[in-house]
Amino acid sequence: MSNLETAESPHRLRRVAIEPVSRVEGHGKVTILLDQENRVHQVRLHIVEFRGFEIFIEGRPYWEVPIAVQRLCGICPVSHLLAATKAMDLIAGYGPLTPTAEKLRRLLHYGQIVQSHALHFFHLASPDLLLGFESEVAKRNIMGVAAAFPDLARQGVLTRKFGQEVIRHVAGKRIHGTGVIPGGVNKALSVEDRDSMRGGIDQIVEWSKAAVDLVVELHQTSPEFYKVFGEARANMMALVNSHGAPDYYHGGLRARDADGKPIFDHVDTTTYQSLLQEDVKNWTYMKFPHIRALGAEKGWYRVGPLARVQLCDFMPTPLAEAERKKFVAAGGGKPLHGALMYHWARMVEMLHAAELARELLDDADIVGTDLMADKGSRREEAVGVIEAPRGTLFHHYRVDENDLVTYCNLIVSTTNNNQAMNEAIRAVASRFLSGHEVTEGLLNHIEIAIRAYDPCLSCATHALGQMPLEVDLVDADGALVSRLRKG
Amino acid sequence: MRLVVFGWGNDARGDDGLGPILLGRVAHAGWADVTTIEDFQLQIEHALDLDGAEMALFLDAGKNTPAPFFFSEIEARRDASPSTHALSPEAVLDVFARSLGQAPPPSFVLCVRGERFELGEALSGPARDRLEAAWDFVTRLMPERSPEMWRRAARNVSAAFGRGNSVSRT
Numbered sequence: 333m334s335n336l337e338t339a340e341s342p343h344r345l346r347r348v349a350i351e352p353v354s355r356v357e358g359h360g361k362v363t364i365l366l367d368q369e370n371r372v373h374q375v376r377l378h379i380v381e382f383r384g385f386e387i388f389i390e391g392r393p394y395w396e397v398p399i400a401v402q403r404l405c406g407i408c409p410v411s412h413l414l415a416a417t418k419a420m421d422l423i424a425g426y427g428p429l430t431p432t433a434e435k436l437r438r439l440l441h442y443g444q445i446v447q448s449h450a451l452h453f454f455h456l457a458s459p460d461l462l463l464g465f466e467s468e469v470a471k472r473n474i475m476g477v478a479a480a481f482p483d484l485a486r487q488g489v490l491t492r493k494f495g496q497e498v499i500r501h502v503a504g505k506r507i508h509g510t511g512v513i514p515g516g517v518n519k520a521l522s523v524e525d526r527d528s529m530r531g532g533i534d535q536i537v538e539w540s541k542a543a544v545d546l547v548v549e550l551h552q553t554s555p556e557f558y559k560v561f562g563e564a565r566a567n568m569m570a571l572v573n574s575h576g577a578p579d580y581y582h583g584g585l586r587a588r589d590a591d592g593k594p595i596f597d598h599v600d601t602t603t604y605q606s607l608l609q610e611d612v613k614n615w616t617y618m619k620f621p622h623i624r625a626l627g628a629e630k631g632w633y634r635v636g637p638l639a640r641v642q643l644c645d646f647m648p649t650p651l652a653e654a655e656r657k658k659f660v661a662a663g664g665g666k667p668l669h670g671a672l673m674y675h676w677a678r679m680v681e682m683l684h685a686a687e688l689a690r691e692l693l694d695d696a697d698i699v700g701t702d703l704m705a706d707k708g709s710r711r712e713e714a715v716g717v718i719e720a721p722r723g724t725l726f727h728h729y730r731v732d733e734n735d736l737v738t739y740c741n742l743i744v745s746t747t748n749n750n751q752a753m754n755e756a757i758r759a760v761a762s763r764f765l766s767g768h769e770v771t772e773g774l775l776n777h778i779e780i781a782i783r784a785y786d787p788c789l790s791c792a793t794h795a796l797g798q799m800p801l802e803v804d805l806v807d808a809d810g811a812l813v814s815r816l817r818k819g
Numbered sequence: 820m821r822l823v824v825f826g827w828g829n830d831a832r833g834d835d836g837l838g839p840i841l842l843g844r845v846a847h848a849g850w851a852d853v854t855t856i857e858d859f860q861l862q863i864e865h866a867l868d869l870d871g872a873e874m875a876l877f878l879d880a881g882k883n884t885p886a887p888f889f890f891s892e893i894e895a896r897r898d899a900s901p902s903t904h905a906l907s908p909e910a911v912l913d914v915f916a917r918s919l920g921q922a923p924p925p926s927f928v929l930c931v932r933g934e935r936f937e938l939g940e941a942l943s944g945p946a947r948d949r950l951e952a953a954w955d956f957v958t959r960l961m962p963e964r965s966p967e968m969w970r971r972a973a974r975n976v977s978a979a980f981g982r983g984n985s986v987s988r989t
Contacts, residue, residue, distance in 0.1 A: 388831070388939045403831035404938075406859030406905075455863055486918045493864040507859055 333629055336758040339365050339374035362778055372766040375758045378616040389740040394423050394731045407788045410444040411720035415727040417512050418716030423731050425710040426515035432700030433516035435692050438581050440502040442689040447495020448721035449682035452786050454488025457675050461550050487539045494536050501525040516704040523699050530693045540683040544655050547676045562671025562781035564755035565590035568639035571719050576645030580719040586643050592667045601717040604726055618750050632751035635723025637677035642667050652684035671756045671784035720745050722786050746787040756781045820964045823854045826878040827861055833940030834933025837880035844954055850961050860905035866915035875926040877908040880933040885981035887949035888931045891973050895923055925966035
C-alpha cells in the first residue's frame with residue numbers, strides 16, 4: 333500500500349477534486365492534495381457505495397430477489413441476477429441444475445461478458461488507447477475512434493448488440509428478464525433462436541480476435557509505458573474450476589500474491605466471510621475488502637480480467653488460450669500490474685467468452701427441455717458467487733421461516749477493486765502530476781487509470797453512468813482558485 | 820410515418836421511472852407504425868433500433884428541468900462525458916450517423932421533470948401530476964405525426980414551459 337492515502341499535514345495543502353455531477357446519489361470523485369510546488373501528498377478515490385442495496389432487498393420474499401436485484405444496477409443486471417439466483421437455488425432447496433439449465437445460464441453469462449467487454453473497449457477505452465492521452469477531449473470518445481477507425485466503431489456496436497440478443501433470447505427480455513429462476517430456467521431455447529445466435533457467433537469470434545490483435549499492436553508501440561502506467565502491485569483473486577481454468581459461473585476461489593505465489597486455492601465460496609474481511613474508512617462509503625489472514629495493509633487484492641487471465645492455468649478454448657500465453661509472456665514470468673494491461677486481458681476474455689458461447693450453441697443440450705432441478709429441503713442461508721465482467725461478485729442471503737429475506741450482503745466487483753483502484757491512481761498521480769501544473773490532460777490520466785478497471789458506479793439509472801466532471805482547485809484556506817468543467 | 824419511441828430509466832428509483840411508465844402507455848395505446856424500446860439506459864446498440872425509423876421520440880425523466888415537461892427536437896452530438904455507461908439521446912443519434920453512415924431521423928425528446936430518484940422510492944406526488952400532463956400531450960401529439968407538426972408543438976411547449984437541454988436532464 334502506498335503512503336499517499338493520508339497526508340501528514342493536509343491543512344497546508346491545496347485540494348483538487350474531480351467530481352461527477354449527476355441527478356442520483358451514488359457517484360465517485362477523486363481528491364488530490366498538493367503543496368505549493370504541486371507535489372502530491374494525498375490521493376483518494378471516494379465512491380459512494382450502492383447505498384440502500386441491502387435494505388432494498390431485505391424484507392422481500394426470496395423468490396422475488398432474482399427480479400429485484402436486476403434493478404440494482406443498469407450496467408450489469410445479469411450479473412446480479414445470476415449471483416442472486418445461485419443463492420436462491422440453495423435457499424429454495426434445489427439440487428444440482430439440469431445440464432440444459434446450467435448451459436443456458438452460462439450462455440447468458442457469456443453473452444453478458446461479450447457485450448460488457450465490447451462496450452468498454454470499443455466505446456470507453458479505445459479512444460484513449462488509439463488516439464493517445466494528450467489528444468483533445470473531443471477525440472477521446474467513440475466519435476474519435478469512429479473518425480480514425482470507422483469499422484471498429486461499427487464492430488463495437490454490433491458486438492454489443494449480439495451480446496444483448498443472447499441475453500434477450502435466454503432471459504426472455506433485454507431487461508427485467510424472468511428466464512432464470514431458482515432451480516433452473518423457465519423457458520427452453522428454441523431451435524430458431526439458437527440458430528439465429530449460431531449464425532452470428534463466428535463473426536463475433538472473428539471481431540474479438542481482431543480486437544485482441546489491435547490491443548497487442550498498441551501495446552507493442554510502448555511496452556514499458558503500458559507496463560508501468562497506473563501500476564499497483566496487488567494480490568489477485570478469481571474463481572477457477574477444478575482443472576485450473578477460469579470459471580465465470582461457478583468455481584473455487586484462488587488468490588496469488590503480487591509475485592504470483594499462492595495464497596489460497598480452490599476455496600469453497602460459501603466460506604468467503606472467513607477468508608475476506610471488509611473494512612470501512614471515514615472518507616468513503618465504499619468498503620475495503622482484504623484477505624483476512626494477511627491483514628488490511630498487505631491483504632488487499634485485485635479482481636476482474638487482469639486477475640483472471642493471470643490466475644488461471646489455461647483457457648480451455650484454442651484462440652483465447654493462444655492469446656493468454658502471449659499475455660503471460662509479456663510479463664516475462666512475473667504478473668503484470670499496470671492498469672492499461674486490463675484492456676489487453678479484457679479482450680482476451682471477450683474472445684474466450686465468444687468461443688465458449690459458440691461451443692454451447694453447438695451443444696445439443698442447449699435446446700433441451702429438462703429445465704428444473706429436483707427439489708429438496710429449503711435452507712435458511714446461502715451464498716452465490718460468480719465472476720461478473722468486472723470481477724468477483726458475492727451475494728449472501730438469510731431467509732426466515734416466512735420466506736422473507738432477513739440478511740443480505742453484497743460484495744460487488746468494484747468494491748473488491750477499491751484499494752487497487754486507489755493505488756492505481758496514486759501511482760499515476762505520483763508519476764505524472766507531482767511537480768507539474770495541473771492541466772486537463774494530466775487529470776485525464778487519472779480518469780484513464782480508473783476507466784481501465786471499468787468500475788460500475790451505476791445504480792441502475794441511466795443518468796448515473798454519465799459523469800460530467802468538475803475539477804476545483806482550492807487553496808489552503810478553502811478559497812476557489814480555478815474551476816474546470818467538462819461533460 | 821414509422822416512429823420508434825425510447826423510454827428509459829429505473830422504475831425502482833422513484834421518478835427515474837417516468838420514461839418507462841410513459842413508454843408503457845404508448846405501447847398499450849397501440850398506435851400504428853410505432854415501435855417501443857425500453858431499457859435502463861441508452862447505449863450504443865440503440866443506434867441500431869433507429870434503423871428504418873422515419874422519426875424518433877425519446878421519453879426521459881429530468882431533474883431541475885422545466886415543469887411539467889419540455890419537448891424539443893434534438894440533433895446528433897457527441898457526449899463529452901469521460902464515462903459511457905450511458906449515452907444521451909443526442910449521442911445515440913451520433914453513433915447512428917457514424918456507424919451506419921446515414922443521417923438520423925428527425926428526433927425529439929419529451930422530458931418530464933422528476934423530484935426524487937432514490938432506490939426503492941415510488942413516484943413522487945409532483946411527478947404523478949406531471950406524468951398525466953405529459954400523457955395528455957402525447958395523446959395529442961401521436962395522431963399528428965410529422966416532423967413539421969412536432970416542431971410546431973415543440974415551439975409551443977417551449978413558449979409555455981421553457982426549453983430544456985441535455986445537461987439539465989442529468
